[in-house]
Amino acid sequence: MIQGQNGWPDRWVRSEREAAIASRSERLAAVFAERAPKHDEEGSFPFDNFADLRADGYLALTVPREFGGEEASLYELVLGQERLARGDGSTALAVGWHLVQLFHLRYTGSWPEALFASFCREVVEHGALTNLLATEPSTGSPSRGGRPATTARRTDGGWLLHGRKTFSTLSPILQQFTVTAAVEGTEDTGEFFVRRTAAVRVEETWNTLGMRATGSHDVVLEGAFVPDDEVIRLTSGVRHPAEEDTGWLLHIPACYLGIAWAARDWALDYALTYAPNSLNGPISELPHIRRQIGEMEAEWMTARTLLYTAADRWDADPDGRLSMKGEIALAKYTAVNAAQRIVDLAMRIVGGASLSRRCPLERLYRDVRAGLHNPPMDDIVIAGLAARALAEREQRVRQPGGAQAAGPLS
Known part of the structure; x- marks a missing residue:
């Protein structure tokens, strides 16, 4: 058992590596706690917090070691996130969606290998962020199983995406993200890696009771182009067993x-x-x-x-x-x-x-x-x-x- 804050033993911190993860989160949380009231009052996105997360390497917590990340276990991820949320829940929840995307992809391998490797290096070297945007006004939470209203239409060299995603956490800061869409003319659905261009618009709709600083606005796709080599997958609904984890x-x-x-x-x-x-x-x-x-x-x-x-x-x-x-x-x-x-x-x-x-x-x-x-x-x-x-x-x-x-x- 490793000593925690103020010298008291922390039964959940079991090694020096875990102590370092916990200590970093506690240090960041203390800073974020000072900023949280202002971001909450304004409903503003905490760009300053994410600059600190980037500088401290926290955004690479779940990136595989082979790409320069920390390759945190699930236990270590929980340890870091619980302590980070003590300072600002909005920041912790928002960065959590980025971290678990990378964590889950380590095990499922559902992204094309080259795309995953390239993005992981972007995270480590430049602090890139991502999230999966799947919730929509007409379908609600994707956990309920609705078919996306967002559409993907085949075009030369790739796909054009049209639709609206809600609860798009991290939207003010994202330069790339993944999107679920229904493939026009088929029963298939797809997952696409979308880069932020003029065809991607963020509507600042997030004005809520709580978690006011997650930046979970609407993202509108107006013919966003995705080249063929950045299509993550097309599926008829059959999922790999690892996806069910x-x-x-x-x-x-x-x-x-x-x-x-x-x-x-x-x-x-x-x-x-x-x-x-x-x-x-x-x-x-x-x-x-x-x-x-x-x-x-x-x-x-x-x-x-x-x-x-x-x-x-x-x-x-x-x-x-x-x-x-x-x-x-x-x-x-x-x-x-x-x-x-x-x-x-x-x-x-x-x-x-x-x-x-x-x-x-x-x-x-x-x-x-x-x-x-x-x-x-x-x-x-x-x-x-x-x-x-x-x-x-x-x-x-x-x-x-x-x-x-x-x-x-x-």
């Missing part, structure tokens, strides 16, 4: 637990120092405050244990990754809902002062709400867990000599 989703709960961590610490500091003249000491001595702190800690410890255990198991068991979809989804469901409760408890501890725009808890409360709308959604997680439980039980009952199904209660 969902381990990369853990960057989402890591982010929201980081936000909750910031709220927890702020509430603890407040409880230890706030002493109204009606008391003989700080409010941390009051039984009901201690109860709320204990409840907050129980939520935090449970969610982090599930998150880091899932990430560690994913790293350690490559052959079992496809069977972990339920555990990965549960880690997200548990962490995001725990984060809601942690921030709520933090605000109860602080009281009415937590509603002030001068108090960071007000922003953290709004930011943490966004986790409910990141994939996988709660209803999908619960439905999936129910289906798995029923299928496993049904299979066990049908096996020769298996358990007998329970009869109706009398």
Whole structure:
């Protein structure tokens, strides 16, 4: 166990490499926390934060070593992202989508080899960023399975893309990104590597309750040209098994637990120092405050244990990754809902002062709400867990000599 901040042991930091990843994120988070209120108030994109991320090499965290990156494991990615989000959830979530694109591509190999190698070098040498733009007004979240309304039409030497993508996180800073589109005249869909040109327009539509600085505006494609050698793939819907692996989703709960961590610490500091003249000491001595702190800690410890255990198991068991979809989804469901409760408890501890725009808890409360709308959604997680439980039980009952199904209660 490696010592964390202030010399306290951090049970989740297990090596010097992990300590370095954690330390960098904590250092950056301290800077980002100072800027977060202004970006939140303005709804402005944190270009200054991304300049720091680029300078510190954080954008290459998940790039393979062969291209000069750090090739972070899933555990290391979670470790870095949770700590980064303590400073600014918007920045952590936004850069997380870039990091997991590269992370996922390391395992799926779904990009043409030359294109992937070239882009990885751009990330390492120049701090290039990317994201997958798939959500659309008419289809909603791609996790629901809708066919893209964006179209790709064949032309000489490549394809022309027309359509609109929503929730396009990082759009103010992206110079290249991938886009899903329906291939005109067929039932196929495609994934295309799009470079920002005059045929790509960003409409600044992102004006939200929370996560106001992610730059998740609409991106409009008006005949964007993609040459044949930058077509990632065309498919009739059959996916490679590696594509079904969902381990990369853990960057989402890591982010929201980081936000909750910031709220927890702020509430603890407040409880230890706030002493109204009606008391003989700080409010941390009051039984009901201690109860709320204990409840907050129980939520935090449970969610982090599930998150880091899932990430560690994913790293350690490559052959079992496809069977972990339920555990990965549960880690997200548990962490995001725990984060809601942690921030709520933090605000109860602080009281009415937590509603002030001068108090960071007000922003953290709004930011943490966004986790409910990141994939996988709660209803999908619960439905999936129910289906798995029923299928496993049904299979066990049908096996020769298996358990007998329970009869109706009398």
